[in-house]
Amino acid sequence: MCDVAGNRNRVFEIFGIPSTALFGQLLIGLINGSFYALLSLGLAVIFGMLNIINFSHGAQYMLGAFVAYLLLQYSGLGYWPALIVAPLIVGITGVIVERLFLQWLYKLDHLYGLLLTFGLALIIEGVARNQFGSAGLPYTLPDSLRGGQNLGFMFLPNYRAWVIVASLTICIGTWFVIERTRLGANLRAATENPTLVRAFGINVPRMITLTYGFGVALAAFAGVMAAPIYNVSPQMGSELIIVVFAVVVIGGMGSILGAIVTGFGLGVIEGLTKVFFPEASNTVIFVIMAIVLLVRPAGLFGRRA
């Protein structure tokens, strides 16, 4: 990506690595981290409130990308409206899934929620593969985000800068709402003791439904943002979700801040590994996960063991 642009930049070396390669991988790391953070944030919100490990999160991310693609193909709705409409549509399907299926599982073991959402993921992916094939469909960049900036030491494509800024904004916004507002206080309290919160007159079941819808909408939002970077393909979610689950485990199940910080952090670590020790770049996150599980089983930001 930076090869062409790199020629125009002053190249210097850091630990024997050309600066363009280093910054290029750092940027890719931040992009990946943006998606890790958005997806693990959604998982953390859902797990905190519903006690459900949402294995269909990857499929819902993929659905977001496909809805954006279909909106463009069949109703001419471009990237910017799709960024709002697709998460809304996928979020509503999430609300339906919660009302139809998930609400019956809260009192059961985690395993049942995991199996149900895993099954849903398989169905969603299978249907998508049947309809669209597995080759992947292109989604063109919005005109307003074409091109890029020459920062002097590297070339920064506008769209990638936008992805990082948008992801950070959504993550910090979500963190703020949960940790610093009345609504967030209700959510935190309902996570701790739903029965008592209900006995105060707060409609906890509705809050749970909307939380699931919101978490799923976050996944779909990430999917729309991913569409112009990666191909829109049925398996785009399942490839990513394994890493995202590792991120969630490292950050601590249910920890909002943990999901955000480890999402971005691990994206960057993964990017740097590609520069310094490429052979380990696919496994480094899982190695970190294993170490964290040994030293801090509740995760870096987890409160409960």
Added chain:
Amino acid sequence: MLDARTPLLTIDDLQAWYGESHILHGVKFDVHEGEVVTLLGRNGAGKTTTLKSIMGIVGHRTGSVRFEGREMIDSASEHIARAGIAFCPEERGVFASLSVEENLLLPPVVKPGGLSLDQVFELFPNLKERLGSSQGTKLSGGEQQMLAIGRILRTGARLLLLDEPTEGLAPVIIQQIGKTIRSLKEQGFTILLVEQNFRFASTVADRYYVMEHGRIIDQFANAELDANVEKLHDYLGV
């Protein structure tokens, strides 16, 4: 509207279950507006379950719970709260992930006529000092109890269900809780109190019901307390 003789709360043939275990076997009593009524009884007699059944937070319940003339037995817990009943659980239910202020502001106002924050602080000056504390559960036991009572006074609920508010507290704090309950009564709150400590109860209650094995087995007014002390010792095993 209620006339003066209709009780604010009428419980009739209340039965409740936790899973397979049948806890309440036809509880029957009533509470009039402005009264402080105490449920006495040994551990496991069903006092807490009675409060939870009124609040709609036991697994399964049948019978009748009428509040302001409205049948509540099939209502969801949040609707019961919105009708104007507030619950302070035995374990206090102070939230660890919420600051003291967030804990205090958590229960939504369901009716007009609740206490203002300043009035809550008048009753519990300690709470005002601890308002900035980051974690509700870092308060002392007494402060947590004040927080648990204080937060439900804001909601405008007319009937307060207090489950053993003095449990595990120092005598000086118990006195303060007693003073608070008397002051709330003067302000027109109706209170249904669960207590093991009948010495404390005798400083606040108008009437008593005694529970055993999930039933009401006796009742008397505060004026009759002296005449019933012997019997009471028998019931409570003290």
